[in-house]
Amino acid sequence: xxxxxxxxxxxxxxxxxxxxxxxxxxxxxxxxxxxxxxxxxxxxxxxxxxxxxxxxxxxxxxxxxxxxxxxxxxxxxxxxxxxxxxxxxxxxxxxxxxxxxxxxxxxxxxxxxxxxxxxxxxxxxxxxxxxxxxxxxxxxxxxxxxxxxxxxxxxxxxx
Amino acid sequence: xxxxxxxxxxxxxxxxxxxxxxxxxxxxxxxxxxxxxxxxxxxxxxxxxxxxxxxxxxxxxxxxxxxxxxxxxxxxxxxxxxxxxxxxxxxxxxxxxxxxxxxxxxxxxxxxxxxxxxxxxxxxxxxxxxxxxxxxxxxxxxxxxxxxxxxxxxxxxxxxxxxxxxxxxxxxxxxxxxxxxxxxxxxxxxxxxxxxxxxxxxxxxxxxxxxxxxxxxxxxxxxxxxxxxxxxxxxxxxxxxxxxxxxxxxxxxxxxxxxxxxxxxxxxxxxxxxxxxxxxxxxxxxxxxxxxxxxxxxxxxxxxxxxxxxxxxxxxxxxxxxxxxxxxxxxxxxxxxxxxxxxxxxxxxxxxxxxxxxxxxxxxxxxxxxxxxxxxxxxxxxxxxxxxxxxxxxxxxxxxxxxxxxxxxxxxxxxxxxxxxxxxxxxxxxxxxxxxxxxxxxxxxxxxxxxxxxxxxxxxxxxxxxxxxxxxxxxxxxxxxxxxxxxxxxxxxxxxxxxxxxxxxxxxxxxxxxxxxxxxxxxxxxxxxxxxxxxxxxxxxxxxxxxxxxxxxxxxxxxxxxxxxxxxxxx
Numbered sequence: 001x002x003x004x005x006x007x008x009x010x011x012x013x014x015x016x017x018x019x020x021x022x023x024x025x026x027x028x029x030x031x032x033x034x035x036x037x038x039x040x041x042x043x044x045x046x047x048x049x050x051x052x053x054x055x056x057x058x059x060x061x062x063x064x065x066x067x068x069x070x071x072x073x074x075x076x077x078x079x080x081x082x083x084x085x086x087x088x089x090x091x092x093x094x095x096x097x098x099x100x101x102x103x104x105x106x107x108x109x110x111x112x113x114x115x116x117x118x119x120x121x122x123x124x125x126x127x128x129x130x131x132x133x134x135x136x137x138x139x140x141x142x143x144x145x146x147x148x149x150x151x152x153x154x155x156x157x158x159x
Numbered sequence: 160x161x162x163x164x165x166x167x168x169x170x171x172x173x174x175x176x177x178x179x180x181x182x183x184x185x186x187x188x189x190x191x192x193x194x195x196x197x198x199x200x201x202x203x204x205x206x207x208x209x210x211x212x213x214x215x216x217x218x219x220x221x222x223x224x225x226x227x228x229x230x231x232x233x234x235x236x237x238x239x240x241x242x243x244x245x246x247x248x249x250x251x252x253x254x255x256x257x258x259x260x261x262x263x264x265x266x267x268x269x270x271x272x273x274x275x276x277x278x279x280x281x282x283x284x285x286x287x288x289x290x291x292x293x294x295x296x297x298x299x300x301x302x303x304x305x306x307x308x309x310x311x312x313x314x315x316x317x318x319x320x321x322x323x324x325x326x327x328x329x330x331x332x333x334x335x336x337x338x339x340x341x342x343x344x345x346x347x348x349x350x351x352x353x354x355x356x357x358x359x360x361x362x363x364x365x366x367x368x369x370x371x372x373x374x375x376x377x378x379x380x381x382x383x384x385x386x387x388x389x390x391x392x393x394x395x396x397x398x399x400x401x402x403x404x405x406x407x408x409x410x411x412x413x414x415x416x417x418x419x420x421x422x423x424x425x426x427x428x429x430x431x432x433x434x435x436x437x438x439x440x441x442x443x444x445x446x447x448x449x450x451x452x453x454x455x456x457x458x459x460x461x462x463x464x465x466x467x468x469x470x471x472x473x474x475x476x477x478x479x480x481x482x483x484x485x486x487x488x489x490x491x492x493x494x495x496x497x498x499x500x501x502x503x504x505x506x507x508x509x510x511x512x513x514x515x516x517x518x519x520x521x522x523x524x525x526x527x528x529x530x531x532x533x534x535x536x537x538x539x540x541x542x543x544x545x546x547x548x549x550x551x552x553x554x555x556x557x558x559x560x561x562x563x564x565x566x567x568x569x570x571x572x573x574x575x576x577x578x579x580x581x582x583x584x585x586x587x588x589x590x591x592x593x594x595x596x597x598x599x600x601x602x603x604x605x606x607x608x609x610x611x612x613x614x615x616x617x618x619x620x621x622x623x624x625x626x627x628x629x630x631x632x633x634x635x636x637x638x639x640x641x642x643x644x645x646x647x648x649x650x651x652x653x654x655x656x657x658x659x660x661x662x663x664x665x666x667x668x669x670x671x672x673x674x675x676x677x678x679x680x681x682x683x684x685x686x687x688x689x690x691x692x693x694x695x696x697x698x699x700x701x702x703x704x705x706x707x708x709x710x711x712x713x714x715x716x717x718x719x720x721x722x723x724x725x726x727x728x729x730x
Contacts, residue, residue, distance in 0.1 A: 120243035128254040137227035152304040156297040
């Protein structure tokens with residue numbers, strides 16, 4: 001049974017129910033409203049982003065529902081993005097953040113996780129100046145403050 | 160636009176259990192309302208933005224430029240990303256801008272890092288986990304710099320409710336929530352009075368003279384513990400720490416939810432400590448004692464600073480409990496078994512309970528709504544347990560406990576005549592929820608318990624003796640043992656019939672119907688006229704105070720009533 005989703009800019013997307021229900025928000029809406037032909041409005045998501053999100057959900061439609069294992073070390077897991085997801089996430093920064101925001105709003109945890117890991121990977125290995133350039137961050141320290149922080153960061157990772 | 164919402168409940172459907180109306184609005188926080196609430200990193204609540212923005216010299220919020228493109232994400236999402244970074248990366252990120260300096264200093268993140276890398280093997284530094292972590296992995300690291308810089312680099316125009324919240328809850332403390340005390344306080348209770356007035360009906364009570372005479376009352380203190388057992392290794396939530404290190408942490412921490420020391424092996428690890436206390440007379444009939452050293456976990460030493468505590472839960476294996484405060488004081492808030500506290504979510508058979516907010520957040524967000532429910536009998540029981548006093552927690556009651564100051568206490572769980580049947584039912588019908596024993600024993604704990612029950616010569620006066628003891632019993636005791644065994648077999652017949660009916664009906668719901676307690680009877684009596692019938696309200700909707708029960712009175716599943724009639728249950 002297909003489901004119709006309407007984006008912020010009024011574009012309609014028809015998808016299979018099981019694909020749409022990768023979004024817990026949509027899943028709950030469908031459960032509450034019951035069987036209905038009326039499209040589900042998603043006023044927070046533009047069509048360009050919704051298209052990407054649907055692409056992700058279709059590719060992952062058969063994935064088992066993620067069970068949160070609290071003993072998992074989140075740090076170890078940012079190196080484990082699968083290849084398809086890596087290619088999927090190779091977008092410009094603006095789209096990357098839009099996807100993250102959409103995944104958050106639509107409650108699609110695996111997509112949100114991949115998005116956050118992608119940003120974390122962008123940060124890794126860069127110097128402060130490189131990070132600033134990447135994200136257009138203003139350096140709002142005085143030179144003295146910068147020196148103080150440099151001292152504070154003189155930390156040897158291993159004994 | 161703030162996109163801050165309460166954490167979503169687990170994706171499982173909210174059960175149709177009775178719920179207190181959640182008709183709350185998060186109070187608007189501003190530092191004007193609570194004088195002197197200065198966040199150490201300079202974070203202010205959103206309310207202050209509107210105040211500050213109206214001033215002519217306001218330079219604008221710093222969030223945009225200081226975060227660059229990252230400012231498009233919500234604070235929660237930014238924190239999610241920071242939580243994926245390694246320590247070195249957090250330090251580097253903190254050197255990019257003032258806001259990122261502040262955000263990478265939020266201490267909860269560093270608490271996680273410390274425990275992940277060092278488990279319990281760290282030495283508390285100053286007032287933060289960050290200092291503790293960095294020093295532990297690099298002894299030459301100068302932690303003074305952190306404090307100096309933090310003061311100098313305080314953010315000036317950064318506003319965030321999400322990030323201010325936990326500081327706010329901790330800073331407010333418990334003062335606004337301690338005035339209600341409606342739990343009975345009694346002294347000089349005889350055993351029989353206790354059983355008739357409290358244990359049988361399942362009603363909480365504070366026994367004011369419960370531990371008054373314990374040697375612990377004269378001896379125990381932080382200093383005494385540090386002097387007597389400084390190297391004792393004790394369990395604090397997920398880590399094992401030495402006594403010395405724990406107290407250092409407890410003294411210096413500013414955590415919103417401080418690490419709580421809760422140890423079940425203190426009897427062995429602190430030599431002689433058990434002589435300073437004794438099981439009060441009301442609680443000596445404890446049938447799990449028949450299992451000797453094989454009994455499920457049952458006794459804990461509890462130590463913690465102000466704000467440490469336990470969020471809402473029911474005690475394991477349908478046992479009842481007592482909790483004695485030696486130093487300090489605890490705030491208790493309790494709901495009867497059939498009323499789910501607001502902010503707590505559970506599935507149908509209560510095998511999974513989630514309480515997404517911390518204890519302090521719970522009080523800040525939900526406490527007010529418990530004070531004026533539509534149905535006055537839905538109000539929780541509350542009270543403060545002080546030095547020398549003992550709280551009795553009847554089986555099945557939801558309870559949350561907060562230490563109001565540095566607190567040392569002892570607690571035990573037990574199974575007596577008044578809750579034997581319920582514990583038997585629990586062990587028999589809810590085997591996957593059994594706790595307090597190694598995983599492989601959960602499935603068969605009922606049978607183990609039964610075996611011990613029938614073999615043992617244990618009597619209440621004996622206390623903790625193993626079933627192998629060759630004690631000679633008096634005639635009276637022999638008769639009592641015989642009656643107990645008969646009771647067991649009677650209970651077992653009832654339980655087996657329930658189990659049989661369940662599997663015949665193909666019921667997947669394991670909810671064990673509660674017998675009417677005094678509380679439920681009071682509600683029934685008070686609500687005779689209301690009878691609104693079942694309504695499908697799930698969350699914040701206006702559910703009527705009564706009539707929404709799906710299981711509690713055993714009317715839906717009459718198994719128990721039928722079976723009892725068949726067996727001519729006497730109770």
